[in-house]
Amino acid sequence: MRWTQAFIPTLREAPAEADAPSHQLLLRAGYIRQVAAGLYAHLFLARKSMLKISQIVREEMNRIGAQEFQLPALNPAELWKESGRWDKVDVIFKFKDRNQHDLCLGITHEEEMTNIARGELHSYKQLPQIWYQIQEKFRDEPRPKSGLLRLRQFLMKDSYSFDLDEAGLDVSYQKHYSAYSNIFDRCKLNYRIAEAYSGMMGGSFSHEFMAPTEAGEDFIAVCDCGYAANLERAQSQAPPVEDLPEAGGPEPFPTPGQKTIPQLVEFTSESPARMIKTLDYVMESRPVVILLRGDHSLSETKLATVLGTNVFRPATPEEALDLHGAHVGSLGPVGLKGVRILADRALEGRKNMITGANQDDTHLRHVTPGRDFDPEYHDLRVAEAGDLCLHCGKPLRVIKVMELGHIFKLGRRYSETMGARVLDENGKEVTLVMGSYGIGIERILSAAAEQNHDADGLFFPRPIAPFEAIITAANMDDAAVREAAERIYTEAREKSVDVLFDDRKERPGVKFKDADLIGVPYRITVGKKKVEQGMAEIFRRSAKQARDVKLQDTVSALKEELDA
């Protein structure tokens, strides 16, 4: 492709609405233009990259025996009502057709795929099946952001596995695990595989493929030993705290106006780790009291797992007053009767702590869990950097990440409600065991941009870059330069190098700046002086290293470097 015939609208300055580096650079490099919040036009370069990424995904999916489908993105409401998601999921775009029938745009395709499975799969002999598609998904996100990071319309590879039993699901899951690893490896991304929140699915679990980047929206806890988990479910041990010796029973002391842990820390000159934080929640109109160490915070995800439901809410100040006989700020567990008390494990075995006295402007000291109140202990807190890894004991780090993919053991969630069953070898009807697996294609592009840029622009890795190389003719008015560049261009195309030829009559500076910007990994520079010596230059964008090669060897040298 010649630049003079391509549409690559580069910008010197980033539009003001862009904040994240990937967003700014994809706009500046002429990849994308915004249509509305969370909606982007993919121009030539973006489309070219996206197709390369999709092809990698396709190849790796095919390699595990997955079969590519293409279902409609426009779905009738019936199946969604059947699965219960029509009313439960709030990001679905819903509307009516001319006959007043409810329709929606697919957020994923569990329902549609399960529907095909229940209609067409009848025998264990047909299993296992893995079906996938690479398709636009639509979600009415409350807050789209950061360019291609969180979109309302995006391209997703979604796949679904159907197995006879859990052992079969394990195999399908493992296949996806390795396919996903291959995909992100081939895209040359820096990523971590993290254990993720499994929801209320009992024994099922999931893994997220996470790219460390500042633009990310999630956090994972990682350990040198290889452990990695989403922060909302990461398990860890708090570093031990030295307790004061036990000193009699709970003893009230006045704390006028001291309502928060920081205030109490200031007031008592004691460490927050010596305090017990009391949070009231309400589940099915019954109170639940949550206890945490003063410097810890509650993971509602973990609480949901313990409670077995995600239908709960923080208590109102009035409800807390009712239960404790004191206002928020002086709440504590001592003396509470007939209420479920859940304590985080970091409180187990602690003694001589400080907590609210259930009397306004008063706290208790010398409080010992287990002696002065008797809670259930569970893992309830959000892990923190510096916590100790449960596997190796080393301190955990917390890093910011972008979610690229998620593999999930669904179990019988959809097959049960929608009645997807086959006969096993004994002629007995069994419900299919499913998995579902997703990859955000735009997110691969934006993660790659986040991970491969500098002040001058993008340098995508070869497999996903829109072009493998750009030929920069320093001066198109110089006949020798022009002819040498043309020859290299012709030869590169003959040798199947995906190359962009910057044949514009621009000054060299402009062309170098653009070449640096647009994310092409190699630049072949053809300039007057070098051409006179029979030489050209191969410039590796990521390292900004150049080397001279003989004109006639340029393309073969480039190919060698590309294949290396």
Next chain:
RNA sequence: CGGGGCGUAGCGUAGCCUGGUAGCGCGCUUGGUUCGGGACCAAGAGGUCGGAGGUUCAAAUCCUCUCGCCCCGACCA
């Protein structure tokens, strides 16, 4: 949905407080000179100042409503 910010030419912005009908840089067009890191000279084109209503002799500027975009939070199958 709550909080904050911003809408002026393709991009970046000044002007708004203190009303007098729009300016700068880049980009774009034409001509010339230049040609290895975003050139220079000259001449041009391009704006319903997001939209509607109001106040006023007069509104980019003041008031009301509205639409859109961004950021933080809530939410996130």
